[in-house]
Amino acid sequence: MEMETRQYPLSCQAKNCGKATCPAECANKPALDEFKQWVEDHKAVKPQPIWEPTFFRATC
Structure with a gap:
């Protein structure tokens, strides 16, 4: 997985x-x-919510 x-x-x-x-x-x-569906499907999270509040990361 990446x-x-x-x-x-x-x-x-x-x-x-x-x-x-x-x-x-x-x-x-x-x-x-x-985008919202991708976040939900992959349980994406904000790795640095303070510094990068618009970026989400997930294992796919």
Whole structure:
């Protein structure tokens, strides 16, 4: 097994987004849903939540 690191989608980190939940009409929703599913499926964690709060790591 190897470690995989992914970053929370950049488009969802934009200052103009800032929504806790993504509305259905958002063009970035598929990428966010895929990322959240990956986090859940692989039980990904934030290895350095203070220094890298948007990065998640999992064993795949």
